[in-house]
Amino acid sequence: MFKRFPSFLRHVGPGVVTGAADDDPSGIATYTQAGAQFGTGLLWTVFLSLPFMIAIQLVSARIGRVTGKGVAANLREHTPRPFLMSMVLLLVIANTINIAADIAAMAEALQLVVGGSRHYLAMMFGAVTVLLQVFVPYRKLAPILKWLTLFLFAYVIAVFLVQVPWTRVLYDLVIPKLQWTSAYWMMIVALLGTTISPYLFFWQASQEVEELRLKGRGHRTETQVRHDLRRVKRDTYLGMFFSNSIAFFVMLLGAVVLYTAGIHDVTSAAQAAQALRPLAGDFAFALFAGGIIATGMLAVPVLASSAAYAVAEAFGWPEGLARQWYEAKRFYAIIILATLVGTGLGFTAIDPMKALYWSAVINGVVAVPIMAGMMLLAGNKAVMGPFTSGFKTTWFGWGGVVVMGFAVLMMFWDLLGLSF
Template sequence: MLHVLGPGFLAGMAGNDASAITSYSVDGATTGYGHLWLLLLSTPLYQSVQFTCAKIGRITQMGLAEILRKHYSRWAAIPASLILILANIALVAADLVAIGSGLELFTGLAWFWFVVPVAIILWYLTVYRSFETIKHIFIAMSLAFVTYIITAIFSGANWQAVLFHTFVPQVSLSFASISSAVALLGATISPYTMFWQVQGEREEARAGTTKQKVRGASLDIAIGVVGGNLVSFFIIVCTGATLFTHHQNIKTATDAARALAPLVGPYAKYLFAVGLIGAGLVAIPVLIASTSYCVAGTFGWPSGLSKKPWQSEGFYLILTVGMLISLVVALLHFDPIQLMFWANVLNGVLSPVLVIYLIFVGNNRKIMRGRRMSWIANMGLVLTALVMFAAAALLFYGLATGQGG
């Protein structure tokens, strides 16, 4: 089984970055079990999006931005790049703050003291590929969030209500509920996982024919998507059973950690901190690298973390500038929880635009070499775009009518 796991599994699990974990926690604390049905719905939608990305990457052997530039025009690639850049800068900033918040739980020092050194260390590890040697340690740390599955058993959750809200949609049009729904969708189906899946499948070595490779990629993605969303499901159950039930809002990382208290009691904040730090450390290099791959593909620059900085100057320049801009955003002293939450709201607004790109690329006979997406995959993509555009429209309506405060 392990030989099947590749970029799909990494994208699915790394999609639960620190900001996503926080957004799911806020959703559970705000709406209880009310959005479990939306998470269930997003699972096959996310699968269809990531499978499309994998198939595109496997068949074309190009990144998404490179495909758009070569088969359409640079002007078709630039908007997609801008979407990814905007979303990723927000997420990297949010994850830097999240790592700082995790370290604050351990040390008692304010989170912003840690942001600059963490950014410098992660930049160095990414540029000089040392990150690969310790990536598995960070992934193991992020797996601390798997304890939410165990904690749910001890949380006193109303399992009848959990099942009801999982399979029976309950729609609330309050601004808090809508914004939380958009954040949930954005945390689950994010721009960077699309670009990363295309790029990762291009570089992943799989044995067999193209058809066998695509089948292997599908299984890889399914394991990542289901595994990642299962963790997300239990995060919402835990926070719904503990924080929502007792009318406790999440204003700090310590508040979010209380959801783990039924399992580990006073050690909850330390376990949460380990997961928060590990998830952020895994995600940030992926985020800044995917941004660099995208921009390099848009302008036809040589790219790749396997290249030395002087062999791919534009690629590493974008990587460095992206980290610096994210660092500046992180140091603007936004409320940490709000920054992490609204970064995923932004994802939820921008992602459906990229899904439209995928529909055009995946159904282009020339690009796909006669292996266009099936009607089932196309239905999944169209439904994904419709659901996310509808949620974004309700969000903007709430903002326009002053519901957002």
């Protein structure tokens, strides 16, 4: 079986890496907090978001694969410039905060295991992720990212080390209990913003473009494009199922261990790992902490690169991890700047986990107009030619826009103190 892993990883594409990057340390903290605060009452959101997540990531990947350009590059050609620039600015802010939270969580997790200075460890992780992106060629970086996806299975294993009330879990999945409070709706928006994140749209589309560059595929026949899209579909389905399955197990672990023990406030993924230790055992703690470090090493490059892709494409600059740093200096400068600023936030008085929560909310709000713009691109024959989205993808893609928009509306409705 293990001999088949290299062959399997050769066939793993941007969809699986994108799905795995969605379960970064900040996402793990959000899922754990949802379980700790609401028990099994929000597990249904994982299954609600899955078809919409598949549809929108499929649209993102198709846009990149068919046009040979990323999402921001296509939006630059077909949407008003102020709209694109405001979306890119909010994306960069949210990504930088995410980077700060992820690096802080990685440093705290490693500190729990080996000790040492949290700030020193954070600087080490920041430097390593920058060096990987700037000096490791994409053809060598891509397999590293693929191998790191396997570490997410640590959270599946951890769940089976504790007692799970499966009857209660199934009941809450079938009959969800809605609460009309701002905390509840803000958590739903944060979960949706963590799961259906704008940075994933930009990343996956751009990685499809990178794959085309690596294969030297410029002009392609219609048959070749259709063959590529079949691979994209399989890859995206697998990646999103993988991502949401891990999210389910992380949230479930927070519910059955922390919520049951009366621990309802989790401020970081590292704190979640520490809280698990006396309740679930040393092995579960080690798995959880190790998973934080591995997923952070996967997610930070994705966050920094997606911000760089968005900015470079918006301004028409040379971009791409397949290029040498001197061929795309401004693209790599954004990667370095986003990572260093994110690392530096850990040295300020800003609470990275509180900022993270709000970045997830920002992602949820920003995702709505970006998703709408992508759906319009995907249905436009002038952009996609004969490869416009099919009925099912279109239906679920627009359904995702409606669901995200409704959750954001309910959050603001309750925050403003309005009532029905």
